[in-house]
Amino acid sequence: MxxxxxxxxxxxxxxxxxxxxxxxxxxxxxxxxxxxxxxxxxxxxxxxxxxxxxxxxxxxxxxxxxxxxxxxxxxxxxxxxxxxxxxxxxxxxxxxxxxxxxxxxxxxxxxxxxxxxxxxxxxxxxxxxxxxxxxxxxxxxxxxxxxxxxxxYPTDTLLPGIKVGLNRRTGLSHLLTSWRSADDPGTGNFSFELNPSGSPQFFLYQGTSPYWRSVPWPWESNHDFFNDTFDNNEDGIYYSTAIMDSSVYMRAVVDPSGILKSMTWDEGDGRWKAFYASPKQKCDFYGTCGPNSKCDPSIVFPYECACLPGYEPRFPKKWHLRDGSGGCVRKRAEATSICGEGEGFVRVEKVKLPDTSAAVWVGLGTSKLNCEGECRKNCACSAYATIDIGGKGIGCLQWHGAMMDTVDFPLRAYDLYVRVDALELADYLKDSSGFVEFKLKISIIVPSVVSVWIVIALLAYLWLRKWKKRRGMAVKNRLIRNLFHTSDGSNYFETSEATKDIKHSTTIYPELPFFNLGTIQAATNNFSPTTKLGQGGFALVYKGKLPNGQEVAVKRLTKNSSQGLEQLKNEVLLIAKLQHRNLVKLHGCCIEDGEQMLVYEYLPYNSLDSLLFVVVDDSQRLFLDWRKRFNIIIGIARGVLYLHQDSRFRIIHRDLKPSNILLDAELNPKISDFGMARMLDYHQTEGKTSRICGTYGYMSPEYALFGRFSVKSDVFSFGVILLETVAGRKINWFSQQDPSLSLIGHVWELWRAGRAAEVVDSSLMLKDSNVAIRCIQVGLLCVEENPADRPDMQAVVLMLNSETTPLRTPNRPAFVCVRSKVSFVKEPVCSVNEMSFSGIFNR
The missing domain is CATH 2.90.10.10 (Bulb-type lectin domain)
Known part of the structure; x- marks a missing residue:
């Protein structure tokens, strides 16, 4: 003792x-x-x-x-x-x-x-x-x-350094479990854990039932501030994340309602802000459409569920009543039908692969051809996919039996090859070749019809002249209408310079309302000058009020403008698919009697350009105080981030400028004018064009000089807008005072001299200019000359939202000095106007 x-x-x-x-x-x-x-x-x-x-x-x-x-x-x-x-x-x-x-x-x-x-x-x-x-x-x-x-032994929170996974030596599972409620930290009903079966994937369980599922391992990790780690060895299989900047506070939590959130602490607002949360949409929930089906989150009506190739609804009546929980079954249930002569595989592109815990690994180093061959040998194999295993090689996954929780997912997605019988394969090949056959028929019929009309025109020119003009216009209207309503977009994408680089097979566009010309004329008082809001290079914009009382903005294309028509078509096909609070909403279009018009939501404060640069009196500048300007900057950044990362395709706007940033009644910014935008798939990082489209001052140097564009081109334009918003001065204002200096050069000189606070608009009268100076530094990072040095928009949003995140010192920006009346490009420019339809202040 x-x-x-x-x-x-x-x-x-x-x-x-x-x-x-x-x-x-x-x-x-x-x-x-x-x-x-x-x-x-x-x-x-x-x-x-x-x-x-x-x-x-x-x-x-x-x-x-x-x-x-x-x-x-x-x-x-x-x-x-x-x-x-x-x-x-x-x-x-x-x-x-x-x-x-x-x-x-x-x-x-x-x-x-x-x-x-x-x-x-x-x-x-x-x-x-x-x-x-x-x-x-x-x-x-x-x-x-x-x-x-x-x-x-984590509870509900994942901190940097915590491992989620399985210790194979001890059998200990490292998982997160929610609290019962905000007042009770007891073990709740939701758990977040790593399922190591098949290709490892995260599951969010409600009790013992799957509630949400991540994409299969490996996941991409290319953030500037976080570094994800995946370990899979004899000791265990784990996921963890590390923070690159110790001043950033980050955590992930499973809340009592079953939402997995990733959050950072915003010192300025004094609260946690979520930059990721799931499940949110209907397709996020596990097995929404049942087995052997696919859920498309971009479709709300008539139904987001569709059976995989070779399958049909198990319960047709419930399926048509929008209850897809029963899923789909083989159209022909005989096992021999998919294991006989003539069967094959149909590719389902860019999906979150079905639940891989039920899949079988064939092994690494297996080519797509060998993976398909192995699947053919086994009659139980219903589908296969090949996955890049984190640089270790290509792996082959096979599904035997039902496929659960397949979702359209362009980001970090794979192609799934579904096995079908000979009859289904023949139908599929026939459908996919139908458009080619249609084009062949058109190529034969159209010249013949044109020849007939030429003969008729020669015989009865005077009598038929007026009739032919109206008839020709009707045909044109019908062709354009069919083009906008096409289910796969093939006609347009094969002929439009604006989207020629995109690779796709099937694109579903939402139904877009068509307005009658009479309705638009009545709404705008027959395009009265008193309703005119502004004009751009190819269009006029009018304010209107529809019969239901809704106020709209009508963009009326200038007649006989083929370039404007291309931009209008590009804008319809782009913006009709985009849904974000910081993007302008398209209500519909009107194509009738030679008129081509787009109908947008009406935004009472017009454009950022009109509030910043078209100053009627001092009260206007006082109205646009720092808090409003900062919220506008954040909103623009989030809108551009959506275009670059979160939309179904990577979209490069190519014409970001204050006149294309519209403001609603609460001064929420909305990006507009997608006529010059380009779509890339997620495997493309940049594109090139011989037609430089945009506005000088906002175009990045690599785009203005060489026609190369990427997400970093838009980052440059955003940086210019950010500096303009802080300074309250237009990009070319300083060149008017000093022909050798641009706004970027002026800001750069003051930054180097340690006098960045002098850039801030004097009307703001800030007591603490630190946040504004931080914005200036972010703006200078965005306008650096080398595109690789510029941050992406995800990093920009984080830098703007977190005052504790350290920023590196900017390098010398592009266009520090300018020369009056010197063009940057040799190629013809599509648009050099500094005003768009949204940029004229109505006074």
Whole structure:
């Protein structure tokens, strides 16, 4: 007994000698009670007792210590709350931790459950990563080893450094489980874990049922601030993330409602902001359309569910009533029908592959041809896909039986090859070749018809002249109408310079309303000059009011403008598919009697250009204060990010400028004028054109000089808009005062001189210019000369939203100096007007 006391006394002496004054550790046989805190060395996290929400129960947990909102990231006794404030956490001489409801209790509510005893040094420490670790060191040795850590037992929160996965040696599953409610951290109904079967994938479970599923492993990790790690070896299979910038606070959490959110702390707003959340849309929920089907989130009506090739609805009546839970079954159920002569595979492009936990790996290093061959050998094989396994080679996956949870997913997607019988394959080949046959027939019929009409015109020229003109216009209107309503877009994409690089097979456009010319004439008072809002190079814009009272903006194409018609078609096919709060909404179009018009939502504040640069009086500048300008900057950035990353195709706007940024009644920005936009698929990073379209001053140097465009071209344009918004000056204002200097050059000179605050519009009268100076620095990063140096829009949004994220020093920007009346390009420019239909201030 005396020897045991000596051991305990020596441990306490070691604690006082080595860690005196430290608040981040608990030594052996030391205790902390309710009201005391253990604070990590850098002050980021605290460990102690807390009561969540309106609850009176007490729990031992870890939370962020240096932010304004108590955000709990780990709970020890989540299912065993303490009544009152008598809880106590104590170390143990045999290197363990115990939590008791009071000092006299003999049964712990929770323990670290370390089974091995210790005769050496033991200490528990809270790290700045949020990890609470128990360390042990042998007598006489300074090195200590971790015997337990809270990161191995997460609750509902994933912090950088926490691994989610499976320890194959111990069988321990590292997973997240939601709280029951905001007031109760007990184990909730939702769990987030890694399923290692087939190709590993994350699942969000509701109880034991799949609720949401990620794309199969591997995932892309190309963020400037985060670094994802995937380990799969004999010890275990894990996913974890690391933060590149220690000043950024990031966490992922499974909330009690079953939403997985990734969030960063916004110091300026004093709150957590979610940059990712799922499930959100109907197709996000696991198995929405049942087995052997595909869910398309871009389709709301008539139905987002469709059977995979060779399948039909299991319950047709329920299917037509929009209940697809029963899924689809083979059209011909005989096993021999897909395992006989003439069967084949139909490609389903760009999907989130079916649930891979039911798939079978054929192995690495398997080509697509060999993967298909292996599937053919097995009559149970219903589909296959090839996956790039993180640079280790191509793997072959095969599905035997039902395929669950297939979703249209252009981002990080793969092609699925579904096995069909000979009859289905013949039907598919016939459908896919139908358009080619149609073109062949048209190429024969049209010349013959034209020849006949020429003969008729020669015989009855005077009598038929007027009739032919009207008839020809009607044919033209019908052709354009058919073009806009085509189900796959083939006619347009084969002839339009604006979208010639896109690769696609089937594109479904939403139905777009067509307005009668009489309706538009009545709405605009027959295009009265009093309703005119502005004009651009190819169109006039009028304000109108539809019969239902809705106010609209009508873009009327200038007659006999073939270039404008190309842009109008491009804009319809693009913007009709886009849905985002920072993009202008297209209500419909009108094509009648030689008129081509687009009908948009009406935005009362016109354009950013009109508020910034067409100043009627000083009150207008005072109205556009810093908070409004910053919100406009953030909104534009989010809209461009959607075009570059979150829309179904990667879209390069190519004509971003303040006159193409419209403002609604709440000054929310909406990007407009997609006539010059280009679509790329997600495998393309850039394109090139011989027709330079855009406005000087906003075009990036690589585009203006060489016709090369990419997402970084739009980043350059956004940077110019950002600087203009902060300065309250147009890009060419300084060249009017000094022909050798541009706005970019002016800002660059002041930045180098440490006088960036002088750039800020004097009418703003900012008390603290730090946020505005940060915006200037982001703007300079966006207008750097080398496209590779410019950040992408995802990084721009993060830099603007997080004041704690450090920014690198900008390099020399492009177009520091300008020369009056010197063109940057040799090729003809489609549009050099500095005004668009949205850019004229109505006064």
């Amino acid at each position: 005396e020897s045991a006391k000596l051991v305990l006394l020596s441990l306490l002496l070691f604690w006082h000698q080595t860690c005196s004054g430290s608040h981040d550790t608990i030594a052996a046989n030391e205790s902390i009670s309710d009201g005391s805190l253990v604070i990590s060395r850098g002050g980021r996290f605290a460990l102690g007792f807390f009561s969540p929400g309106s609850s009176s129960y007490r729990y031992l947990g870890i939370w962020y210590h240096d932010i304004g909102e108590q955000t709990v990231v780990w709970v020890a006794n989540r299912n065993d709350p303490i009544t009152g404030t008598s809880g106590i956490l104590t170390g143990h001489g045999y290197c363990n931790l115990f939590l008791y409801s009071n000092s006299s209790s003999k049964l712990p509510l929770w323990s670290a459950n370390v089974s091995a005893g210790s005769n050496g040094t033991c200490v528990a420490q809270l790290l700045d990563s949020g990890n609470f670790v128990l360390k042990e060191g042998a007598k006489g040795e300074r090195k200590m080893y971790t015997v337990w850590q809270s990161f191995d």
